[in-house]
Amino acid sequence: MEAVHGHDHAHDHHHPTGITRWLTTTNHKDIGSMYLWFSFTMFITGGILALGIRAELFQPGLQLWKPEFFNQLTTMHGLMMVFGAIMPAFVGFANWQIPLMIGASDMAFARMNNFSFWLLPPAALLLASSFFVPGGATGAGWTLYAPLSVQQGMGMDLAIFAVHIMGASSIMGSINIIVTILNMRAPGMTLMKMPLFVWTWLITAYLLIAVMPVLAGAVTMLLTDRHFGTNFFNAAGGGDPVLYQHVFWFFGHPEVYIMILPAFGIVSQVIPTFARKPLFGYASMVYATASIAILSFIVWAHHMFVTGMPAAGQLFFMYATMLIAVPTGVKVFNWVATMWKGSMTFETPMLFSVGFLFVFTMGGFTGLVCAVAPIDIQIQDTYYVVAHFHYVLVAGSLFALFSGTYFWLPKWTGHMYDEKLGKLHFWLSMIFFNMTFFVMHFLGLAGMPRRIPDYSQQFADFNMIASIGAFGFGLTQLIFLAVIIKCIKGGPKAPAKPWEGADTLEWTLPSPAPYHTFETPPVVK
Amino acid sequence: MKKLSLIALATAMCLSGGIAAASRYGLQDPQTSIARDIYSLHTLILWICVVIFVAVFGAMFYSIFKHRKSVGHKAAHFHENTTVEVIWTVIPFVILLGMAYPATKTIIEMKDTSNPDLTIKATGYQWKWGYEYIKGEGSLTGVSDGVSFYSNLSTPQEQIHDPKVQKGENYLLEVDNELVVPVGKKVRILTTAADVIHAFWVPAFGVKQDAIPGFIRDTWFKVDQPGVYRGQCAELCGKEHGFMPIVVRAVSEEEFKDWASKQKPAAVAAAPAADATQVAAVAPAADATAAAAGPVDGKKTYEGLCAACHGAGIAGAPKVGDKAAWTARLAQGDATLAKHAIEGIRAMPAKGGNPALSDAEVKAAVEHMVGLSK
Numbered sequence: 001m002e003a004v005h006g007h008d009h010a011h012d013h014h015h016p017t018g019i020t021r022w023l024t025t026t027n028h029k030d031i032g033s034m035y036l037w038f039s040f041t042m043f044i045t046g047g048i049l050a051l052g053i054r055a056e057l058f059q060p061g062l063q064l065w066k067p068e069f070f071n072q073l074t075t076m077h078g079l080m081m082v083f084g085a086i087m088p089a090f091v092g093f094a095n096w097q098i099p100l101m102i103g104a105s106d107m108a109f110a111r112m113n114n115f116s117f118w119l120l121p122p123a124a125l126l127l128a129s130s131f132f133v134p135g136g137a138t139g140a141g142w143t144l145y146a147p148l149s150v151q152q153g154m155g156m157d158l159a160i161f162a163v164h165i166m167g168a169s170s171i172m173g174s175i176n177i178i179v180t181i182l183n184m185r186a187p188g189m190t191l192m193k194m195p196l197f198v199w200t201w202l203i204t205a206y207l208l209i210a211v212m213p214v215l216a217g218a219v220t221m222l223l224t225d226r227h228f229g230t231n232f233f234n235a236a237g238g239g240d241p242v243l244y245q246h247v248f249w250f251f252g253h254p255e256v257y258i259m260i261l262p263a264f265g266i267v268s269q270v271i272p273t274f275a276r277k278p279l280f281g282y283a284s285m286v287y288a289t290a291s292i293a294i295l296s297f298i299v300w301a302h303h304m305f306v307t308g309m310p311a312a313g314q315l316f317f318m319y320a321t322m323l324i325a326v327p328t329g330v331k332v333f334n335w336v337a338t339m340w341k342g343s344m345t346f347e348t349p350m351l352f353s354v355g356f357l358f359v360f361t362m363g364g365f366t367g368l369v370c371a372v373a374p375i376d377i378q379i380q381d382t383y384y385v386v387a388h389f390h391y392v393l394v395a396g397s398l399f400a401l402f403s404g405t406y407f408w409l410p411k412w413t414g415h416m417y418d419e420k421l422g423k424l425h426f427w428l429s430m431i432f433f434n435m436t437f438f439v440m441h442f443l444g445l446a447g448m449p450r451r452i453p454d455y456s457q458q459f460a461d462f463n464m465i466a467s468i469g470a471f472g473f474g475l476t477q478l479i480f481l482a483v484i485i486k487c488i489k490g491g492p493k494a495p496a497k498p499w500e501g502a503d504t505l506e507w508t509l510p511s512p513a514p515y516h517t518f519e520t521p522p523v524v525k
Numbered sequence: 526m527k528k529l530s531l532i533a534l535a536t537a538m539c540l541s542g543g544i545a546a547a548s549r550y551g552l553q554d555p556q557t558s559i560a561r562d563i564y565s566l567h568t569l570i571l572w573i574c575v576v577i578f579v580a581v582f583g584a585m586f587y588s589i590f591k592h593r594k595s596v597g598h599k600a601a602h603f604h605e606n607t608t609v610e611v612i613w614t615v616i617p618f619v620i621l622l623g624m625a626y627p628a629t630k631t632i633i634e635m636k637d638t639s640n641p642d643l644t645i646k647a648t649g650y651q652w653k654w655g656y657e658y659i660k661g662e663g664s665l666t667g668v669s670d671g672v673s674f675y676s677n678l679s680t681p682q683e684q685i686h687d688p689k690v691q692k693g694e695n696y697l698l699e700v701d702n703e704l705v706v707p708v709g710k711k712v713r714i715l716t717t718a719a720d721v722i723h724a725f726w727v728p729a730f731g732v733k734q735d736a737i738p739g740f741i742r743d744t745w746f747k748v749d750q751p752g753v754y755r756g757q758c759a760e761l762c763g764k765e766h767g768f769m770p771i772v773v774r775a776v777s778e779e780e781f782k783d784w785a786s787k788q789k790p791a792a793v794a795a796a797p798a799a800d801a802t803q804v805a806a807v808a809p810a811a812d813a814t815a816a817a818a819g820p821v822d823g824k825k826t827y828e829g830l831c832a833a834c835h836g837a838g839i840a841g842a843p844k845v846g847d848k849a850a851w852t853a854r855l856a857q858g859d860a861t862l863a864k865h866a867i868e869g870i871r872a873m874p875a876k877g878g879n880p881a882l883s884d885a886e887v888k889a890a891v892e893h894m895v896g897l898s899k
Contacts, residue, residue: 060692062685068764141761147738148721148763235739236833238874241722242737276594278604306724306759307735308716308742311636315629322621329617330610336585337609343600344593354589358582365574372570372624374563374631377733378552381724381759442550445567447728449759452767454685456697458549 023118026110027515028095031117033412035092036405038120040481042084045128047474049077054436054470057463062454070453071139072155076127078142079159082259083166084124086397090262091116091173093404094201096412098177100506100513101195103186103522108179109172116172123165130155130162141451143252144218146233146244150225157226160219167212174205174212181205186505188524192286195504196279199286200265203293207254207261210297215251218244242307249300257296260392261289263360263400264331267353269504270403271335274350275342276501281334288327288334295324305376314373321371325364332361347499348422352403355430356396363391366441381451384444390437402429402480409487410494414512417487421479428476435469553728556754556775557746560731562631570624577620635731638745641713643669643706649716649723649736649758652765653677656704658785665710665778669785676700678768685768697767698755703774706748707781713745721763727756727773735760739833748775823893826886830877835894841871843898851898859895863888 015021025031052073056064065073095113099106107113130137135153138144149156181202185194194202222244224230231237233244264285272279279285301309301317309317335357344350366388370376379385402425409417439462444450448459455463497507505524509517555561592598644661647654657673660666679701683690693699706712716725716736726733727746734744748754756771776784827835827845834842843850854862866887869875876882877890 060696061688063688066764067767071761071764071766139764145722145761148761151721151763235737241739275592276600277602280603281605281610283605284610306733307737308744311632314632314636318628318632319625322625325621326614326617330614332581333613336581336588338604339585339588340592341598341601341603342588342592343598344589345595346593354585357585361578361581365578368574368624369567369570372566372628374559374628374635374731375567375570377635378560378563378567378728378731380733381726381761445552446549447553447756449726449757449767451761452757454697454767456695457692 024114026106026114028099028107028110028113029412029513029515031107031113032092032095032097034117035088035095035120038117038124039085039087039089039092042080042088042124044477046077046080046085047477049073049080051471051474053077054467056453057455058467059464060455060457060460065453067453068139069136071141071451072131072137074451075139075141075159076131076137079127079162080124081393082142082255083163084120084127086259086393086401087166087170088120089401090201090204090259090397091170093197093262093266093401093408094173094177097408097506098180098198098201099184100411100509100517101198101504102181102184102189103505103518103524104180104184105516105519105521107176108184109176112172113176116169116176119165119169119172123162123169126158126162126165130158133158143245143248144222145248146222146225146241149222150233157223160223163219164216167216170208170212174208177201177205178209186518186521186524192283193524195265196268196282196285197262197265200261200268200289203289204258204261207258207293207296211251211254211258214247215255218247218251221247242304245304245307246301249303250297252303253300254293254296256389256392257292259397261293263356263397264289266400266404266407267335267356270349270353270407271338271357273407273499273501273503274347274353275339275344277338277342279334280337280340281330284330285334288330291327292324295320295327299324302371302373302376305373306380318371318373322368325368325371328364332357332364345500347406348417348419348426349403349407349499351423351426352399352406355426356399356403359395359399359430359433360392363388363396366391379444381449382444383440383448383450386450387437387440387444390440394437395433399429402426405484407499408506409484410498411506411509411511411513413488413491414494415487415491416494416498417483417491421483421486425476425479425483428479429473432469432472432476436466436473437469439465439469555731556729556749556752557731559631559635559746560729562627562634563731566624566627566631569627573620573624635744638713638743640711641745642710644713644715645704645706646715646717646741647704647725647736647771649718649720649725649762649769650675651720651763652758652769654700654704654723654725654758654769654771655719656702659715661713663711665707665781668782669788672785672788674702674788676702676704676772678770680768695755698757698770698772700770700772703753703772705774705776705781705784707778708748708751708775710778711745711747713743716742716744722760723758723762723769724760725756725771726759727754727771729754729756730773733759748773751775751777823886823889823891826882826890827893830879830882831890831894834873834877842873845894845897848898851895855895855899859892862895863891866891 016024022030022034056070095107133154136155138149138152138156138159140149140152140156181198221232225232225234231239233239233241235241268279268285299317299321301313302321305314370379370385370388406417406422443459443462446458448455494511496510505522506513508522552564552567555564640663641661642663643665644659646657646659654676656676658669658671660670677700679699680693680697684692684696714725714734716734717740718736718738720738723736724733725736730746730748732744732746734742752775754773754775758766758769835845843854867876867884876887
């Protein structure tokens with residue numbers, strides 16, 4: 001390697017050190033690491049807010065917070081987790097892995113890549129600092145529905161600017177990813193030979209480019225309604241509050257898939273590796289991903305069944321939504337078929353992927369329940385919906401992120417992680433996750449609305465269980481942090497290919513992956 | 526696998542709860558035909574999901590135990606099978622059709638708000654509900670027309686804030702004035718709001734409808750049994766969102782008539798502003814005069830449309846009841862005022878932005894406003 005990479009090492013010695021290295025870096029690995037650390041920081045911050053929520057809900061009565069602060073907690077928890085934790089984490093994976101998996105030397109637009117990342121910390125600061133402005137952070141819910149969001153204090157404006165900045169970052173990141181994938185694949189790697197993680201990100205990036213501007217439009221209209229006398233969402237001025245919801249969810253539903261498709265990609269790398277068997281139905285996986293992405297544009301109003309749309313509207317959006325179950329089902333069947341007659345081992349990445357499959361599918365089923373409009377009218381805005389989207393976002397996206405982290409940590413750090421701690425992290429996460437969120441199905445069915453700081457007494461026992469589970473889940477994530485730090489600092493040397501069944505390009509590189517890789521593209525047969 | 530058994534247990538509890546109609550683990554006891562439809566739809570879909578769940582994860586766990594390296598299983602190398610893939614695409618599609626059919630029937634029923642026996646307007650405020658029994662079609666028209674009142678949370682504050690105080694049985698689900706409806710009668714609820722979006726939700730009725738400021742939406746229910754049914758605002762509406770319950774008391778038709786006749790005189794005399802539809806709620810005093818003196822049509826148009834600006838003096842509109850703002854305008858004469866209202870003037874759009882109004886309706890609204898502002 002020394003001989004081949006002599007030139008790189010010269011580079012290594014010249015790049016700036018200390019903070020300047022990170023501020024000015026155009027290296028996809030550095031930027032990927034920064035994305036991952038950023039998202040972990042936001043994950044912890046958003047998690048602390050969630051614990052604030054669960055602490056208040058531990059028992060009936062108002063003990064800790066004023067109702068308006070409780071609303072700020074739920075709102076900022078949502079915004080931080082969606083825009084700060086989950087999305088940037090996947091972009092971090094894209095930065096690290098896409099060039100390595102397609103045999104490219106770096107991302108296509110290296111300097112823009114740096115800018116995409118460095119937009120995020122100011123956005124996060126805007127969000128976090130909004131707690132300290134007069135009136136506090138916005139308490140309109142992460143969906144920022146008008147006219148409630150028009151009523152809010154200046155914390156709302158900070159949130160709007162933060163969303164603008166994060167949207168710009170996402171759009172640039174997506175352009176970078178698309179151009180990289182379409183132009184920089186190693187010779188011989190046709191589209192249908194790409195690893196599934198790359199495929200899912202390609203499709204996700206298109207979704208992002210399509211819908212982030214729509215969100216920017218929605219919050220800009222909010223901003224002008226708030227300060228410049230427009231009446232987009234004000235009936236008295238000829239506007240319509242429901243317009244906001246249409247525009248928001250036209251972004252919001254594809255956003256749901258933006259947060260889950262790359263997770264599908266990670267799981268589709270991990271399961272075949274540990275089953276020692278190729279992915280079942282590669283082509284149908286690609287088509288299913290594309291179908292889900294396309295369908296995601298025609299289902300947005302299923303978030304709005306109780307706004308009072310006409311029967312024809314309800315029927316259209318119900319049918320379209322139910323259709324999504326078909327490609328999603330295909331994916332689950334394909335994963336199970338990949339495991340079928342394999343030769344499986346259950347290291348931590350595999351545990352998290354199988355856990356993902358099991359628990360995400362439960363979220364899929366409750367999604368189907370929610371898709372049926374009459375039932376949705378009953379459970380919309382209840383804890384059933386809270387349970388549903390945490391099953392797909394935590395047990396779905398987050399578990400897949402954990403799986404991917406354990407899977408690629410040896411490549412990133414050059415060390416093996418602590419398998420025992422990893423497994424402990426998995427089992428505790430799984431138990432506490434279900435303890436927190438499973439009981440929320442009961443709460444929702446029995447009639448507990450979401451976003452309330454206090455509740456009537458029949459909901460007390462399940463809320464107490466959920467709160468205990470939430471604290472357990474939160475503390476468990478410290479194990480994850482410990483595993484990461486331990487793995488970066490040392491541990492058994494990782495071989496180039498620590499997983500027997502791995503077959504993508506990144507495993508042909510030494511561990512840790514050198515600072516510059518694939519300067520001469522590999523040839524894929 | 527401990528977790529699995531936990532989940533299985535919990536799922537079983539959920540199901541048995543559903544079967545035993547115990548609202549603890551499942552939907553509340555349905556009290557209307559719609560709620561019953563929703564209940565059985567939910568049960569149907571839950572069972573379908575359980576069957577699929579058991580089949581898919583039965584296969585997965587079988588594979589996890591049998592096809593693992595530690596028991597010496599060698600990996601096969603198949604990676605596609607068109608027949609199988611077509612089958613597991615088509616079968617779910619057919620199952621979905623089976624779910625969509627009853628769901629479609631229920632949606633069409635839910636949306637049929639025609640021929641009600643009684644119409645009630647529910648207005649969401651930050652943070653209480655206002656109810657107004659309005660004149661409409663149906664057998665009970667006339668019995669309760671004009672009855673209107675606010676409905677506030679009646680749980681004492683110390684129960685909320687002081688952990689030492691024992692919480693009541695209906696903690697947070699009790700109000701000062703309950704919404705009273707007759708059993709066995711089709712009640713149409715019109716929803717709207719005065720400030721932000723709220724949602725009128727009574728779980729046992731299978732009714733949830735957003736109340737949107739500036740717009741009217743509707744829903745309906747027909748309650749089977751007399752009783753008290755409790756719900757809550759279901760759309761985040763600000764700090765007291767968790768503290769604006771909905772309590773419906775369903776009584777026999779006789780009792781309803783009796784209740785309505787007792788409410789009526791008091792209601793007209795006190796006439797709270799529960800009937801203000803628009804962004805700006807009208808002051809109760811002005812409303813009392815309106816109920817007594819204003820011509821019905823003009824009042825209706827005013828409250829449904831004009832009050833949005835004239836109720837609070839928005840966008841330079843002269844505020845109703847503000848004599849100073851009206852003096853100069855009154856001097857121009859009623860005909861000019863009506864002309865301006867019909868054609869639009871300055872910030873005001875023609876006919877207040879609703880071209881569907883006839884000239885006569887606009888004039889009546891102007892007269893109503895003038896009457897209140899002289």
